[in-house]
Amino acid sequence: MLRLTENTRVYVAARAVDFRKAINGLAALVIEQFEIAPNDGSVYVFYNRGTDRVKCLFWDKNGFVLYYKRLEKSRFQYSKSLQGDTVVVNPAQLKALLMGLDFYLLGQYPSENYSEFF
Numbered sequence: 001m002l003r004l005t006e007n008t009r010v011y012v013a014a015r016a017v018d019f020r021k022a023i024n025g026l027a028a029l030v031i032e033q034f035e036i037a038p039n040d041g042s043v044y045v046f047y048n049r050g051t052d053r054v055k056c057l058f059w060d061k062n063g064f065v066l067y068y069k070r071l072e073k074s075r076f077q078y079s080k081s082l083q084g085d086t087v088v089v090n091p092a093q094l095k096a097l098l099m100g101l102d103f104y105l106l107g108q109y110p111s112e113n114y115s116e117f118f
Contacts, residue, residue: 002043002056002067002098004091009042012087012097016049023064026057034086038064043094051075054098069098077102 004010011034021029026046030038038044039059047054052075056067076097089097096102 002058002091002094004043004094006091008091010045010089010091010094011036011042012045012089013047014086016051017046017055019046019048019053019055021046023057023066026055026066027064030057045094045097047076056094056098071100074100076100 011030013029013033017026017029026044027038029046030036030044034044036042038057041059043056043058045054045056053068053070054076058065058067077100
C-alpha cells in the first residue's frame with residue numbers, strides 16, 4: 001500500500017491509457033496531459049480500458065516508483081465519476097480507489113474539526 005501524507009496531491013487521469021507504457025511513457029503522459037513536472041511529489045494514477053488495472057507513478061527522493069494493482073474479480077469504480085482530463089483527489093480517496101470502491105463518494109462528505117465537545 002502507498003503511504004502518503006495528507007498534503008500529497010493525487011491526480012487521476014480521466015481517460016484510459018495504454019498499459020504497455022512503463023515509467024518513461026507515463027512520465028511523458030504526466031508532462032503532456034497533466035502539464036506538471038512528474039517529479040513534484042504528487043501521485044499520478046492511470047487505469048486501463050477494462051478498468052481492472054491501475055498504475056500509480058510518483059517520485060521518491062531519487063527516482064520514480066511505479067505501483068501496479070490488478071483486481072481479480074471486479075473493476076475499479078471511478079471512470080463514470082471523472083469529468084475533464086484530470087481529477088485531483090485526496091489520499092483517502094486514493095486508498096478507496098485502490099480497494100475497488102467508488103472514491104467519488106468520499107469527497108461528498110465534509111470533514112469536521114471540532115475544538116469543543118461539550
